[in-house]
Amino acid sequence: MEKFLQRNYYQILDVDFRASKIQIKRAFEIAKETYGSDSLAAHSIMSPEKGRRFLSKIMEAYRILIDDDSRRLYDQYLVKTSQEFVGSSEVGLETASPNGQLLPDDTPPSKDPLPPFVRASQLSGTGAEKKTEGDDTLAKEGRYDGPELRRIREEKGIGIRTIAEKTKINITTLKFIEENNFKLLPAPFYVKNFLVQYCRCIELDPEKVTESYMKFYALYKEGKKLFK
Amino acid sequence: MTTQKARQIWALGGGKGGIGKSMVVGGMGIHIAQLGKKVILADTDLGGANLHTCLGLPLPKVTLDDFIKRRVEKLEDVVCETNCDNLGLISGAQEFLAAANPKHAQKIRLLKKLQSLDIDYLILDLGSGTSFNILDFFLISDNGIIMMVPEPTSVENTYRFLKGAFYRRLRRVTIYREIRELIELALDQKNIRGIKTPRDLVEEIERMDKKLGRILSEEAFKFRPKLIINQVRMDKDIELGFSVKNICSQYLGIQLDYLGYIYYDDCVWQSVRKKKHPILEYPDSKASVGIKMVANNLLQNQQFRL
Ligand SMILES: Nc1ncnc2c1ncn2[C@@H]1O[C@H](COP(=O)(O)OP(=O)(O)OP(=O)(O)O)[C@@H](O)[C@H]1O
Ligand SMILES: [Mg+2]
Numbered sequence: 289m290e291k292f293l294q295r296n297y298y299q300i301l302d303v304d305f306r307a308s309k310i311q312i313k314r315a316f317e318i319a320k321e322t323y324g325s326d327s328l329a330a331h332s333i334m335s336p337e338k339g340r341r342f343l344s345k346i347m348e349a350y351r352i353l354i355d356d357d358s359r360r361l362y363d364q365y366l367v368k369t370s371q372e373f374v375g376s377s378e379v380g381l382e383t384a385s386p387n388g389q390l391l392p393d394d395t396p397p398s399k400d401p402l403p404p405f406v407r408a409s410q411l412s413g414t415g416a417e418k419k420t421e422g423d424d425t426l427a428k429e430g431r432y433d434g435p436e437l438r439r440i441r442e443e444k445g446i447g448i449r450t451i452a453e454k455t456k457i458n459i460t461t462l463k464f465i466e467e468n469n470f471k472l473l474p475a476p477f478y479v480k481n482f483l484v485q486y487c488r489c490i491e492l493d494p495e496k497v498t499e500s501y502m503k504f505y506a507l508y509k510e511g512k513k514l515f516k
Numbered sequence: 517m518t519t520q521k522a523r524q525i526w527a528l529g530g531g532k533g534g535i536g537k538s539m540v541v542g543g544m545g546i547h548i549a550q551l552g553k554k555v556i557l558a559d560t561d562l563g564g565a566n567l568h569t570c571l572g573l574p575l576p577k578v579t580l581d582d583f584i585k586r587r588v589e590k591l592e593d594v595v596c597e598t599n600c601d602n603l604g605l606i607s608g609a610q611e612f613l614a615a616a617n618p619k620h621a622q623k624i625r626l627l628k629k630l631q632s633l634d635i636d637y638l639i640l641d642l643g644s645g646t647s648f649n650i651l652d653f654f655l656i657s658d659n660g661i662i663m664m665v666p667e668p669t670s671v672e673n674t675y676r677f678l679k680g681a682f683y684r685r686l687r688r689v690t691i692y693r694e695i696r697e698l699i700e701l702a703l704d705q706k707n708i709r710g711i712k713t714p715r716d717l718v719e720e721i722e723r724m725d726k727k728l729g730r731i732l733s734e735e736a737f738k739f740r741p742k743l744i745i746n747q748v749r750m751d752k753d754i755e756l757g758f759s760v761k762n763i764c765s766q767y768l769g770i771q772l773d774y775l776g777y778i779y780y781d782d783c784v785w786q787s788v789r790k791k792k793h794p795i796l797e798y799p800d801s802k803a804s805v806g807i808k809m810v811a812n813n814l815l816q817n818q819q820f821r822l
Contacts, residue, residue, distance in 0.1 A: 302765060314822075322759035329759035332672035334767060342766070 296366060297349035305363075309354065316350040319343075358507045360426075360433065364468055432492075432500040434468035441466075441490050455485040462486070465501075470508040479505060523635060526814065527560075527657035528744075529642035529650055531673020535665045536746040539784065541641040542570040543795040543807035548815070549603035553636040556595060558606040560653050561643025565608025571598050572791040573605065581609030583629075584622050591629040600796075604635075608643075623649070627656055646673075646680045654681055654741075655688070659814055661742040661775070664760070666753040674743075674760065678770055682714045682739055689735050692728065695721060715769025742773045742819075744810050747780040757820070775813045776820035778806030 298305050301315045322329050323343045330339050352358045426436040441448070448466070452459040464473050465482060473479050480498050487494040528541050538559075545557045559567035560580070568576055578594045588594060595604040630638060640657065642650045654660040660681065664674045687699050698720060702711040711717050718736055722729025745757050757774040764772040781803035787794040795804045813820055 300766075302762060318755070318758045318762055321755060322762045327759060328666065328668060328671055329756055329763050332668060333675050333763060 300349040319346045432497045433504045434466040438466040451489045525638045525657040526659040527640040527654050528661045530663035531677045532670045533644035538567045538570045544811040546795050547808050547811045549600050555637045556604040557639050559608030559641045561608050567641050568607050576607040579607045579609050646677050651681050651684045663744045665747045713768045740771050742775050744775050745777040748777045749780050773819040776810040
């Protein structure tokens with residue numbers, strides 16, 4: 289039970305780390321039904337009190353994973369705290385439709401009975417897979433967080449040192465910005481200021497970038513206790 | 517569908533009596549036999565056998581009891597023909613209650629012979645309950661299936677069955693005395709260590725010994741029982757399967773696959789009264805469609821999802 293509360297949000301919702309929004313919604317609906325007060329499935333095995341504790345954790349997991357920005361931050365947090373993490377255990381059988389036909393499923397069936405150990409680099413938050421996807425970047429959606437800014441900077445062949453020299457911003461602080469290291473960044477006012485200067489160096493629209501980046505920052509502040 | 521050459525054993529059990537296990541074993545057998553596979557159904561419900569009735573057959577002259585008591589030497593000699601091509605039946609012991617508790621050596625001999633039958637699919641009707649006999653047959657099978665109906669008592673029995681099977685499985689793979697003792701402890705729900713679920717047990721062992729805990733949690737992960745819900749009447753009953761699966765994985769630490777559901781259907785008892793199987797009598801009825809769905813999911817190694 290105690291361990292349940294420590295599991296990551298993907299595990300708590302029983303979804304794969306690559307789960308789509310639809311899959312996350314569906315998993316949430318099942319979980320709500322499962323641990324709700326009039327659940328036939330839970331009634332003989334857990335106390336209502338325990339059910340409520342499960343449910344509140346499930347709500348928390350859903351809130352974080354259903355929002356693109358908070359999910360991205362959460363993924364980055366997971367990467368930072370552990371090099372690999374175990375997603376949902378759903379690797380058994382393939383998905384079948386009611387008439388028994390195979391449906392395409394984005395989780396490949398695995399013969400390996402062990403839990404899938406997911407490499408950190410496969411997570412959506414690392415930016416690693418974004419590079420190979422070419423057009424499909426966060427920036428295209430008007431979303432800019434640290435790793436995305438770094439990707440753009442590197443694409444343009446601009447070194448972080450160059451930016452530090454031009455802006456007189458401490459290189460460590462610049463690195464914190466690019467790592468989404470909100471914990472160690474100064475107050476929002478300063479971060480905004482830095483961002484504007486940073487944007488000028490890599491020719492990005494400062495307004496758009498700060499608005500999006502500060503949203504990530506705010507999400508972090510809001511969810512700080514969750515990410516601990 | 518790809519032809520599966522390797523012989524497979526499926527075993528269907530369920531904590532509660534009279535919920536339709538024999539009916540479904542019969543139906544799955546007929547369906548697979550109709551697909552051209554060689555199938556034998558075996559009634560291992562020693563003492564309360566009635567699978568033959570489900571298939572519309574009279575009480576067979578030879579039963580498993582004759583094999584257990586060595587009145588016949590070969591298991592093949594107790595296989596009876598049925599009304600369907602490709603489908604054989606090994607009937608359970610009827611009146612010899614002593615056979616309901618075969619000695620360990622007798623059980624091993626039976627298991628070995630069952631495993632070496634030259635057929636495509638062997639489906640065991642385990643009967644109800646959670647006795648060691650039943651759990652052992654459940655555990656030797658390639659697909660251990662548990663049947664449930666949407667009622668509180670049946671749900672409760674399902675968890676009891678799964679926990680019992682899980683602990684017995686872990687116990688078999690363990691040579692360490694400390695772990696065996698912990699398993700004994702876990703079986704007592706009010707134990708002092710606060711071990712309430714298989715997950716608790718594995719975590720407790722992990723705390724004691726990291727490596728051992730890892731071995732056990734891998735072992736736990738290989739245990740993949742299957743679930744069928746019979747006698748569903750509404751959508752909520754179908755959803756129950758997902759909820760039970762969720763609780764098994766999240767709370768109990770058991771990976772359960774949900775195979776599908778079978779509707780409650782008046783044509784079932786109508787055909788039972790005619791001593792015919794519904795899958796032959798009403799092949800397109802809701803109940804028959806459900807039985808086929810579940811069997812097909814097993815054949816194709818996949819689970820049901822909305
Ligand atoms: N889907 C269904 N719709 C309607 N009736 C059903 C359904 N499934 C089972 N039944 C009814 O339940 C009765 C009992 O079924 P069956 O003998 O297969 O149960 P069982 O689980 O094998 O019982 P036991 O534990 O005693 O072996 C059937 O005769 C039938 O009338
Ligand atoms: Mg029966």
